[in-house]
Amino acid sequence: MVPSSNEATASRPWARALAFLVALALALPLGWWLPLPALAAVDVAKQVLIGADYHGQDLRGGTFNLTNLRDADLSGSDLQGASLFGAKLQDADLSNTNLRETTLDSAVFNGTDLTNAVLEDAFAFNTKFSDVIIDGADFTNVPLRGDALKALCAVARGTNPVTGRQTRDTLGCS
Template sequence: MLRNVKIWLYLTCPDSSFTILRSHSVGFVESQHNCLLEYMPTIIALILASILVFFPGQVMLPGGGNAYAAGGTSQYKPSLSYDNAVLNGEDFSGKNLQTAVFTTAKLDDTNFAGADLTGVVISSSTLNRTNLHGANLTQGLLDQVRFVGADLSDAVFVEAMMLRSTFTDVNIAGADFTDAILGKLQQKELCQIATGVNSKTGVATRDSLGCK
């Protein structure tokens, strides 16, 4: 889903200060200047549009309804939408939360261990001491998320967009960031604590981050 967004980023911001992490056998792309903030609304719109195309029955409209693209049927279940929700301490471990949306949500001490969060959208939310051990956040959009004391060990962030998120005292042992989009500073900070190998993908955390 993020492949077209990445191509758009390359064409629009060829010198922007983001890092698209590639697999350990390919290397990674670095750049210095920044035009991403200007185009962030467009980036988010592209991702949400992709969700609508590929998951036509799983996009929530304002008011709680779900949008069906042409040809959509009732077999599609609406995605979970947690706008301004207080979910501190809730247990979502092992749950299927594909394409769920958490906007300005409180997720302190929330348990997402082993959950399927493929295509999740988490925006402007706090994740203090949140447990994401072994969770799958492939192709997730994590914008302005504050990870503080969170357990991200063995989680999969393949092709996740994580710009403007912050990481403080987090555990990323065994996490896989292959093809994730991170800021240069984010990558540098995460490389300082990167250890381990992901149990599902077999990719070393340092390799997935392109650490030197």
């Protein structure tokens, strides 16, 4: 006599547990155990974010176009590939920030702290720099207007701790 499937399952408790797990797995939506998609990049274009605290955050690819970030703390943040076109960054803290490949065109850096920031391959041709702190900043491959370059070379000093490059050398100061 051949045992029925119920008798076979009853004689093997692990088989019952396995059958339950298979049934449970088939009942759940397929995406339940798949990794969640990456969160979309932050988009705060044209916002007034005076004194905002973004320090140490992953802001890669974010959009801050025409945003007022006066007195904002972006220190230690990763802004690689972000767009800060026309952003107002007066007295903002961007020290130790990754600004690689960012769009900084037409942004206003007045009293901004860029200590040890990495701006490699950023676009900043029409950016206004005045009274900035750039000790240890890396400006490798950043296009700058002549007047901005002259102002930055006047205060450039230090070596970037991430890239090992001297600020004056990355600006091409003589």
